[in-house]
Amino acid sequence: MPPAKTDQLDLWAESGLDGDDQVMVDFLLPTGIYIQMEVPRESTIQHIKLLLWKEAQTYPLFSLLGEMEGHMFECVNQAAVHEELEDGTRRLCDVRPFLPVLKLITRNCGRAERILDSKIGVLIGKGLHELDALQDQEVKDFRSKMKQISEEKMQRMQLMSWGEWLRSCYSMPLEAGSLENLIDKHEASLKVSLHCTVTELMDQALKKWQTTHCPEEDIGFRSDYVLRVSGKLEFLFEDHPLNQCKVRYVVHSLFRINLVKGNKVNAEDAAKIQVRAGLFHGTELLCKTAVSSESSSRSEHVWNKTLEFDIAVCDLPRMARLCFAIYAVMDKVKKQRSTKNTHLNKYQTIPWVNTMVFDYRGQLKTGDIILHCWTSFPDELEEMLNPIGTIQTNPYTENATELHISFPEYSTQPVVFPAFDKGRGGKKFYIELKEIMERDPLSQLCENEKDLIWTLRYDCRENFPQSLPKLLLSVKWSKHEDMTQLQALLQIWPKLSPRDALELLDFNYPDQYVREFAVYCLRDMSDDELLQYLLQLVQVLRYEPYYDCALSRFLLERAQSSRKIGHFLFWHLRSEMFMPAVSVHFALILEAYCRGCIPHIEVLKKQVEALSKLKAVNELIKFGTIKTKTKQAHLKEAMMTYLCVCTYMNSKMKPLWIVYNNKLLEGDTVDIIFKNGDDLRQDMLTLQILRLMDLLWKEAKLDLRIVPYGCLATGDHSGLIEVVSSADTIANIQKTSSNMAAAAAFNKDALLNWLKDKNSGDALDKAIEEFTLSCAGYCVATYVLGIGDRHSDNIMVRSTGQLFHIDFGHILGNFKSKFGIKRERVPFILTHDFIHVIQQGKTSNTEKFGNFRQYCEEAYLILRKNGNLFITLFALMLTAGLPELTSVKDIQYLKDSLALGKTDEEALKQFRQKFDEALRESWTTKVNWMAHIVAHPS
Structure with a gap:
């Protein structure tokens, strides 16, 4: 798509290629008055407001405006985000609104908060008003919790000395005397080493808590708690929100849903439409799929039928997801002659959509729900369903197929997934077990092998602790008793190395307690090791069905403790904000990070603005707007002057070659290539693996002089590459x-x-x-x-x-x-x-x-x-x-x-x-x- 006209005008203004230094801007006033006037491109926002105020005096209702300082401009920027423009030295050509329209709005008493919200919205590429407008209680709860945590963190930072602040941001070791004692709910103090890690601190505190106050009580994992620092550098234990005790209602009825109707099904007239539904735990189908009757209506397809599944409500796993596929049954004449998926020979698959059975609070869903479906459909899926697909409904609701369903009520009280009880098991050993446990993760387990692993689960714990993923694949997730036994094992399972624990975050292991155990193991990672695997840890957020989870909190905690981790977490998330399936989830984490690291916002803002300018320059070159040699020379001169760009390369996407002076390198330059139009994520993955190979070889005392240069995706088909x-x-x-x-x-x-x-x-x-x-x-x-x-x-x-x-x-x-x-x-x-x-x-x-x-x-x-x-x-x-x-x-x-x-x-x-x-x-x-x-x- 060619760049917008405003992009070209801004670039011309900066490069001096256009003689006209005025631009026509529409101004909208809070009184309902509309004013159109020319303003200088190079004017600051503050100067433009003065010009507008002078002009507005000649229009009706001016007296209702009040003081000029009580107002500010708002625009829609190039990222289609509402941006509030504070008075200052920022120029109109730097703002680059999507359209030349500025709205004058009245400041309210929460000015500082409005400014912060505006900055965060611009920074993450999604206005916070969009999140405000979501009628989703889970979103509201997550934002509220993260805002409280962030505000408390910022309050602590304000009380820090410069040295303490530097250590906090850049993960430097604590000075002697910075930790004095540990206090839990019961106010039991604990003397600790001044150099112990937070993980060691929590281990010691939990152990003392249990032995001193509640030796018979199951206090769960360390990951069930968070350490919160008070103003006196004391530590308080707080219950993790997912570990609250709730009354258990045992429901032995078979699980069922009511399939109400479907709208906007894109099928041929009079086609026979059916819906298939399946319950999955990871990629495991828990029971036989349910299929609706056929509907041949031309518009709205109405079923109003109950779909029943051969599994009791009390046996549903916590992370069970309900997957739907809508398809048209084809007659024999219209069958496709060939297709990769044998299921599609008989059926023309149309939309699919997934939803969780339990909500983020652990309550079984009840009541009516409308699911907006997706249409991209991978090949070779079991039962025509897509369990690995997102559980988010399609945000583009205007044209998306709608599936109306209803969850029944089994009790007058909410049905809440119960906490697990500890169990006991036998102990044997078979030589065959060793062979099974040493197989690679892609190896399939037959039913007999699963039964053997489950029977010898305590031997697995004692002799093959790293084999936990294979044990999890052997659990019968449709049996509540097996899940209880597993929970008992997880309580006493040895901690895995972070590298072994990574596998537990795969889609095949969706259980909440398993994933919390994985994060518990990951806490032993150093910052460098975490950076090594950060790319994958961000991607597996897609597998998390709920926003508030152990992995989200872990990443935020580590990012807010290390500016370097925070930098890469920000860009890994922001680079995929254009993807509708993750935009809300990633926006929530980005917002939480920004609120907890306000000093980092200005740095990131400059990076976002720089990339925006580079993209505009690239598109100007790519689409051939400037043709004459004279103008090309002027453009290159302007690029050198304003953007430190030496040249652009002659390949198809016209990447820019940028040279920066780096004072930290004593005058040496840093060369970077900016690409716009190429997906760099595969390069980024490959270079990450090369970096890992280099690390593994060096650990084995073999240095093969690998050059894993830097590569970072920063947006939709755009990013930066380090020049060696x-x-x-x-x-x-x-x-x-x-x-x-x-x-x-x-x-x-x-x-x-x-x-x-x-x-x-x-x-x-x-x-x-x-x-x-x-x-x-x-x-x-x-x-x-x-x-x-x-x-x-x-x-x-x-x-x-x-x-x-x-x-x-x-x-x-x-x-x-x-x-x-x-x-x-x-x-x-x-x-x-x-x-x-x-x-x-x-x-x-x-x-x-x-x-x-x-x-x-x-x-x-x-x-x-x-x-x-x-x-x-x-x-x-x-x-x-x-x-x-x-x-x-x-x-x-x-x-x-x-x-x-x-x-x-x-x-x-x-x-x-x-x-x-x-x-x-x-x-x-x-x-x-x-x-x-x-x-x-x-």
């Missing part, structure tokens, strides 16, 4: 060494000679060693991840010798093809000119090549040991909407490349075969590179 300094592409290196483009790819001396030019003496030996190590790392990494589209323009080398790959548009074996023939026939890139560098230009130097091969094999075996972690991280991204990661079948590539399920000897044999294949077929890579260089000569 002192580096060039293989293509450029080859082209500069040859007079003929076609011959450049076959010059095996080009790369070695380039390194010789950049390094002399001992530095050359060091550079070749750097090249050898990094080449080994990327050979293994690109093979394991199935990274495709590897040509000489997306493999680079630094002057120091480090080789690295860029641009990860194809992963998990999705290799490009032309005319039905795969363009890449090698498992990874290992050309003879690479070997030429590794062997220092000497064909007889087989020892160097032997070392290189040993590095590759060692690196591969290290990754194999962590194969379950890689599978988990990709599985947690399944609903992110990445084009090449949409189902478990995509992750199967990792299982195959890592040879999971095989012995190390078998896996090493497989890798050696791939290594030899890469060497043997490297000539095909050179041919592809030649074709690429000829097709892209500059």
Whole structure:
């Protein structure tokens, strides 16, 4: 879509390309008076208000306006958000309203709060008035709780000294004397080490609480409580809202709903419409699906029928979700001839929608509800239902299919999901259990194996605690007794390592207590480790059916304790605000973060404004608004002056190359590429995994000199990429060494000679060693991840010798093809000119090549040991909407490349075969590179 006219005008005004310095603005006054007048583009908001006030004196009802200071401007900005404009030095061309319309509004007594709300709305890209307008009690309760927590945090921060504030924001260690005692509900003090962590503090306090006051009472997990700091640096325990005691009403009746009607069903006239409904716990279908009768009405389809499910209300799991699909039954003549989904041969699937059975308070839902359906429908879903889909209804209600249902009342009192009781189990051991527990997460369990795991659940706890996910898959979630037994186990289950606990946040494990246990384990993460997995932790918020959950609170707590974590949490959330399925959930967390970190708002606001300007510049260039060379020169000069942009690149999306001066780096510059039009989330995921591989290798004392440069998605198909300094592409290196483009790819001396030019003496030996190590790392990494589209323009080398790959548009074996023939026939890139560098230009130097091969094999075996972690991280991204990661079948590539399920000897044999294949077929890579260089000569 071309940029709006206002975008172009603003850019022209800033770059000096337009002579007209006036703009016509419509002003709306609180008295109902409308004034249209020209104002200078460069005027400040304060000056424009003075001009308006002078003009308004000539209009009726001016005396009703009162004092000028009692009013402020409001506009709709480029993000379609209402923004309040405070008087100040901000210019109209900086504000860039969506339309040249400014509304004058009256300030109220809550001016500071209005200003803060306005800032937050602009910052997160969703006006808080939109959240105010939602008639959703869960949203209201969550905002109220988070606002109270944030206000208390800000009050504590105001009492801090500068040193305390810095330690609070940047996670520095506490000084001696900053912790004195711990007080719980019963006012029992506890002496602790001044250097103990909050986690250790809570562990000790809970232990003393139980032994001192209530030794027989089940006090639950540490994650059931929060530590709140009072003004005197004392600590108070408060009940977690999800742990409140409620009366249990046992309902043995079968669960049922009333299917009322459907509106706006997009089907052919007189088509026979049916509704299918299923109860799921994760991806497990709890009982047989229920199907409605057929309706053949042309408009409104009315059923008014009860759908009954073969499961008692008392056996419903807490996280049960009710999934619907609406479809038209097709006659034999109109059946589709082929489709991926065999179910769709008989039925034409139309909309789907999901909802939880229990609300966020744990109460069984009752009464009428209207569900607005979604239409995008994944292939190969069981029973035509989409349990992994969002439980949010479609916010675009105007054209969405409406499904009216009603939940019955089983009691005069609310039916509340009960707290679990502790249970007891037997203890045996079977050798077969070990084999089952060592399988990868993608391995399926048969019913006999599930029964064995469940029977030996206490052996699992004692001998295979990291196998908790497999135990959870063995629970019969439709039996309340099994759920009670599981809760008893969770109370005494050993804490998992954070890496093992990540799997428990997958969609397959929706139980509230399981997810709280997972978060309890994650609290041991350092800030650096949390940043390593933050991308997945944000994505699995999609799996949380309720806004107030342990994971949301954990992320907010850690983000508000560390400015760096807060920065990345903000951008991971804001970059997906355009997605309707998560916009409310992510907006609520962003609002809570901003309220608790008000000093960070101004920094983030500058970043948002800078990105907005970069996007406008990019669109101006991309859509060819400026054509003459003179105006192009003026534009580049303006870009240099105002935006620190050196140039824009000639690829399709015209990315901007930006250069910043960094005072912290003593005058060094930071180069960044801004992309608008490309989805960077897959690159971001791939680089995160490369960073993890680098960490795992270093933990094993193997440094393969990986270059996982920075990459951050900041919005819908936009983001930033770090430019690695002192580096060039293989293509450029080859082209500069040859007079003929076609011959450049076959010059095996080009790369070695380039390194010789950049390094002399001992530095050359060091550079070749750097090249050898990094080449080994990327050979293994690109093979394991199935990274495709590897040509000489997306493999680079630094002057120091480090080789690295860029641009990860194809992963998990999705290799490009032309005319039905795969363009890449090698498992990874290992050309003879690479070997030429590794062997220092000497064909007889087989020892160097032997070392290189040993590095590759060692690196591969290290990754194999962590194969379950890689599978988990990709599985947690399944609903992110990445084009090449949409189902478990995509992750199967990792299982195959890592040879999971095989012995190390078998896996090493497989890798050696791939290594030899890469060497043997490297000539095909050179041919592809030649074709690429000829097709892209500059």
